[in-house]
Amino acid sequence: MNTDIGLSARLERISTDGRYLIVPMDHGITLGPVTGLVDIESTIDGITRGGADAVLTHKGTAPRVHPNKNGKGYIVHVNGSTVIGPDENDKRLTGTVEDALRVGADAVSFHINVGSNYEPDQMTQLADLCSRAADFGVPVLAMSYARGPGIDEQDPEALAHAVRLAEEVGADVVKTAYSGDADSFGRVVEATRLPVVIAGGSRGTDRETVEMVRGTMDAGAAGVSMGRSIFQHENPEAITRAVSAVIHDDADADTALERAGLGIEA
Numbered sequence: 001m002n003t004d005i006g007l008s009a010r011l012e013r014i015s016t017d018g019r020y021l022i023v024p025m026d027h028g029i030t031l032g033p034v035t036g037l038v039d040i041e042s043t044i045d046g047i048t049r050g051g052a053d054a055v056l057t058h059k060g061t062a063p064r065v066h067p068n069k070n071g072k073g074y075i076v077h078v079n080g081s082t083v084i085g086p087d088e089n090d091k092r093l094t095g096t097v098e099d100a101l102r103v104g105a106d107a108v109s110f111h112i113n114v115g116s117n118y119e120p121d122q123m124t125q126l127a128d129l130c131s132r133a134a135d136f137g138v139p140v141l142a143m144s145y146a147r148g149p150g151i152d153e154q155d156p157e158a159l160a161h162a163v164r165l166a167e168e169v170g171a172d173v174v175k176t177a178y179s180g181d182a183d184s185f186g187r188v189v190e191a192t193r194l195p196v197v198i199a200g201g202s203r204g205t206d207r208e209t210v211e212m213v214r215g216t217m218d219a220g221a222a223g224v225s226m227g228r229s230i231f232q233h234e235n236p237e238a239i240t241r242a243v244s245a246v247i248h249d250d251a252d253a254d255t256a257l258e259r260a261g262l263g264i265e266a
């Protein structure tokens with residue numbers, strides 16, 4: 001049976017017209033119950049009302065996601081590590097494609113640290129995940145970071161290598177870090193035919209967040225998988241609305257902040 005139809009139907013559930021505003025909340029494993037994740041139900045309700053296309057969590061949180069996601073997409077993340085463990089870069093498997101489907105996911109995601117000591121194992125696991133997901137027509141979001149000893153995590157050449165690796169092993173969408181400006185990030189986007197989305201990193205000001213998203217879209221990327229800048233915000237719905245204005249309506253930073261009721265001077 002041709003699973004392409006399943007793949008494209010599921011990609012549409014986690015995006016809008018090929019643009020992605022994903023809010024990952026897998027950080028409960030990485031960081032613990034930080035701001036925004038304790039009452040994850042109200043965060044999910046706010047960000048999906050604000051214009052998120054999809055939310056992303058580990059499989060165990062699925063029962064808290066479905067009643068609050070307002071019909072938006074759902075991605076299950078399948079590896080993790082903690083900041084208090086022996087090595088944060090050593091992400092270990094936490095689930096399978098079958099687990100994700102069992103809890104009602106539209107897609108799966110997997111984190112690889114390209115350049116770390118764990119890259120070889122993570123690359124094999126990602127390639128296997130892509131093969132398994134393809135059997136079911138399930139999209140794979142590869143969170144492909146440049147991380148490891150001596151690696152500059154914002155170096156456009158390293159990021160270009162990371163996103164290209166994701167395409168080569170069969171992912172459908174790739175997330176990586178932002179290089180810091182639209183010109184250099186354009187080289188990252190050009191390195192692959194996959195839709196590229198950025199991670200937000202640790203929370204900045206509202207203006208920094210929205211300008212980073214503007215630069216990302218100007219570089220030709222497809223959107224964001226932005227966690228802490230959104231779920232740690234005192235008003236997750238408003239900051240999602242601002243980010244959505246840039247991604248889905250091509251707004252500039254001032255317009256996006258105004259439309260969301262956030263101060264433009266921030």
Ligand SMILES: CC(=O)[C@@H](O)[C@H](O)C[C@H](N)C(=O)O
Pocket residue numbers: 024026027030031080081111199201227
């Ligand atoms: C907490 C972080 O530093 C993030 O960049 C994570 O590495 C990315 C991911 N969302 C995770 O928590 O594993």
Ligand SMILES: O=CC(=O)COP(=O)(O)O
Pocket residue numbers: 024025026143175199200201202225226227228229
């Ligand atoms: O899963 C994590 C991400 O996709 C990015 O999270 P961040 O908090 O925006 O870096």
